[in-house]
Amino acid sequence: MSAVPHLFQPVTFRSVTARNRITVSPMCQYSAEDGLGNDWHIQNLGAKAAGGAGIVFTEATHVSAIGRITPGCLGLWNDAQEAFLARLAALISRLGAVPGIQIAHAGRKASVTPPWEGNKPIPHAAGGWTPLAPSAIPFGEGYTIPEALRPGQIAEIVGQFAATARLARRAGFKIAEIHAAHGYLLHSFLSPLANHRDDSYGGDLAGRSRALMEVIDAVRGEWPAELPLFVRLSCTDWVEGGFTLEEAVMLAKRLKARGDVDLIDCSSGGASPAQRIPSLHPGYQVPFAERIRHEAGIATGAVGLIRDPFHAEEILGNGRADLVFLARALLADPAWPQRAARSLGLTPELPPQYQRAHLA
Template sequence: MTTDSKQPQPVVSKLFEPLTIKGTTFKNRIGVSPMGTWMAGEDGLPLDFHLAHYGQFALGGAGLVVCEATAVEPRGRISLADTGLWSDQQVEPWSRITRLLRSQGCVPGIQLGHAGRKASTTPESRSYQSLATSQGGWDTVGPTAMAFSQQMKVPIAATVGDLEVIGDAFASAAQRAVRAGFEFIELHFAHGYLVSTFLSPLTNQRQDKYGGSLENRMRFGLEIVDKVRTAIPNHIVLAVRISFTDYTDNGWELKQSVEFSKQLKELGVDLVDVSSGGVVNNIDYSPLNTARQQHSASAVIQRESGLLTAAVGKIIDPILAERLLKDNVSTFVFIGRAFLNEPHWPYRASDLLKDRSFKYPPTYDWCIGWTAYFKWRNMLYTDKNNIDLVDVSSGGVVNNIDYSPLNTARQQHSASAVIQRESGLPTIAVGKIIDTMLAERLLKDNSATFIFIGRAFLNEPHWPYRASDLLQDQSFKYPPIV
């Protein structure tokens, strides 16, 4: 008689363990970190680009996608290419995106923000160069009339009336976000944008009830949270992103972040997304290992405030992601650049963690085998003899053929060359085209006029990005975010 204990137990990782917060269920703990795309249309509207951009992550298995920093009022845009939610016209274009995300089992999230003294910049400068008034630049606001840098304009010190208006704009934008179908709202209180400049004593030198003591510096952020929480239904998950430190003496630091988080909890915030920096200029972040510091701060904040946290920063390795969750460093992992490079990151993660609870869509289930894929890819890179010219498609007509020893891909490429040469018709070469150099050679050697790529695209939806990089082809333009 066999006992259950002798059966291999299915692996269930922490990364793919579902979680329900206030009735909103996340199928896993993987969130796409908010990332500005500098691609908005006229008046801050999200476009087809955004639909495809965010859709790819949902299709790739993310449990949560947090759409980019989206301005709550026009003067809060980092640049003219920022998205917004300051008007009702912006609701429907966003709801196309939330519908798509939800249809793939992904919780739609959005980050709402106000850029403060870092607003009105040129998109090309990635926020470090003010936009001239003649180019459509506008007056910015901050706690104090102090510029971020010499390249940036000096903000107008916000009046108490301005703060009322901005707080109300956060609440109205949050209501629009709910109408657009977002179930997760993150307030952007980090990176030197408006609210973080109120928190930090280095950028807030006000003499009124919004400056000076910690209590006063936290006031504006807490007022916004209170207004937003009151304006949205209880089941909407509310998160706040903070910079846990300024990395500067006498600046904002972890202890204050813990205190702030405790007060956020009192006001009904569900999660703190722990980032860092961006408040003061001229800091060399490169030796600081900011990612590791963010993860450590997340652990402290989660433990001491009792709030859930998201850990973020250089999470590429699924094993690291799993460890952060298992060690109670955080409840979610937020992933940014790795998702841009690998929109199907969760597929590889589930494969690596051998977590069979994660279900690929059938076509991917059939084709994704990262171990085989990388072995196959590496073999092509290291053994140039395997790179040959081959052609068209083949087989599938009669049963019981063992295709495995036939090298059908190479045969197809060869046939493509023959058909192209002898028929005079352009051809398409298809079959195991993973290597950029092979693709380029098939075309250069007249084996084909087009190449069609199948399974490599399922594994690597951004295959052309890597190809252009590898071929050093400057004619190919990535979208700005990539």
């Protein structure tokens, strides 16, 4: 190809430029201890940075102990966690990628076992805790009934998001993403399936999005104006009566108008076990990114079983999204970006230690 493929064109958000548009999506590893990461996290994300991705996100990094999904989830609320994540951010940067951190609170989906143990609720007697949510509605049958948050508790959690953003800035991360998807706390405020409040945090979309807006304000208070801020949304709940794509577009327009959010990471689902996705196929969520990009005029990230380099190139080349977020493809092959470069007619850039791989 005579021109550089869109997938490998640099992209800039505020003062931050990534070498390409391949983004390592946040992927929970359930391997931390008391929120503190270890060598697993270093090798996992280090390999993906060395593999050539442009932006490398941490897994969901939680703002408090009771905000974790599982006891093995990563957190950032103390100095030891900050020191570890500073090491991780420095490694990602040294390998040529932009370090990003996803800031999260699990809400009513907290206090469960990891996927390989069934995502089962953990009873208090076994070390579990009571989840927090906008309303006292459990995620599904057999799940712990969450505590409905009082306004003062919401304010406390907003402050925890801000504190985590402050620690993330000090640790050297260059992009922050607020997790408001997949049924976790901020998504559960957005979704009518989980939010039955009759105060200013419930009701219409303005009320249901109030918690998210307060978190954005608080995070921006700690996150420098020259650094980009992303928001991950579930653009539909895939359940009748849940959060809809039309509401996601309305919310994205509001975020665009505010001017403090730079990109919407467009995912879906996670609010209810009753969700029904009509067809799971490569790119099944790309239309969400495309519609929000064109109707709200804000940059978007496309996700959802994107595995083929030519498919990723089509998404970007046709203006359907600004970034592609990859998960399973990069779990299977951290060097996917290098292989994609070859497929698209480029000579991949490799760390000098890996130069002999050009012959592979």
